[in-house]
Amino acid sequence: MRHTGNQPGLSADYLTMTCDDVRAALSARLDGEDPGTPPATLDAHTLTCAGCRSWLARAEQVTRLVRVQSVAVPDLTASVLAAVAADEQAARTAARAAVRARRQVLRVAVAVAAAAQFAIALPILLAGLGVDVDPHTSREMASFDVALAVGFALAAYRPERAQAFVPVAFVLAVCLAGTSAVDIANSTTALVHEIGHLAAVVQAGLLWALGRTSRQLDPPVAAPAVAGPR
Numbered sequence: 001m002r003h004t005g006n007q008p009g010l011s012a013d014y015l016t017m018t019c020d021d022v023r024a025a026l027s028a029r030l031d032g033e034d035p036g037t038p039p040a041t042l043d044a045h046t047l048t049c050a051g052c053r054s055w056l057a058r059a060e061q062v063t064r065l066v067r068v069q070s071v072a073v074p075d076l077t078a079s080v081l082a083a084v085a086a087d088e089q090a091a092r093t094a095a096r097a098a099v100r101a102r103r104q105v106l107r108v109a110v111a112v113a114a115a116a117q118f119a120i121a122l123p124i125l126l127a128g129l130g131v132d133v134d135p136h137t138s139r140e141m142a143s144f145d146v147a148l149a150v151g152f153a154l155a156a157y158r159p160e161r162a163q164a165f166v167p168v169a170f171v172l173a174v175c176l177a178g179t180s181a182v183d184i185a186n187s188t189t190a191l192v193h194e195i196g197h198l199a200a201v202v203q204a205g206l207l208w209a210l211g212r213t214s215r216q217l218d219p220p221v222a223a224p225a226v227a228g229p230r
Contacts, residue, residue: 017045022052023059030063096217103159103213110210111156113203117149148172155207160218163211169204176200 017037022045025035035042046053125142148168155162177200183189 017041019045019049019052022046022049023055026052026056027059030059099213099216103210103217106206106210106213107156107159110152110162110203110206113199113206114149114152114156116199117145117152117203121145121149152203152207155210159210159214162207162214166204166207166211169200169207173200173204 022037022042025037025042026046029035029039029042046056121142124138125146151165151168155165180189
């Protein structure tokens with residue numbers, strides 16, 4: 001059933017308009033178009049017609065919701081991930097720089113140890129300087145010291161190979177420390193004469209530290225698995 005909402009005593013246009021006509025005109029006015037009906041006529045109708053007044057309230061609410069534009073939020077996922085990746089890369093770069101600097105210091109220390117070993121052993125080996133008794137044994141020991149110094153020099157030059165010399169250096173340090181302790185306990189030598197053997201312990205520690213930092217910078221690559229016979 002169509003609601004007329006007509007009231008007596010109004011204009012002829014008002015009397016001939018139905019609720020559907022009024023609502024169409026109100027809709028046009030809400031859209032900013034010409035309703036084709038005087039505003040006073042529309043207002044008078046909605047003032048006296050509860051149905052059209054309720055319809056107008058709902059229409060105005062829908063219009064407001066439609067006209068509210070959502071704010072476009074930019075997608076920051078890519079930029080955030082890129083910033084996180086950049087921070088992680090910067091942290092890795094700083095860590096590698098610190099390890100590289102530490103390795104450089106250790107290379108210098110190992111090179112100094114090699115030079116000291118050469119300085120002590122070469123005069124004995126070549127000219128017998130500083131040898132009081134048993135020149136043959138002294139030269140044999142000097143030959144061993146020269147070989148050890150060469151190993152230290154190679155480790156300083158190629159630090160990635162320092163790890164290979166660590167077992168030799170540690171075995172030497174343990175043997176020298178053990179024999180020194182026995183000789184001191186048996187009073188066959190004095191402590192002051194064995195202090196020089198502490199250098200072997202220091203050298204072994206330097207080699208171990210150099211090999212460790214080299215492994216941090218250049219970790220070993222795992223060998224590919226070889227399939228067994230089927």
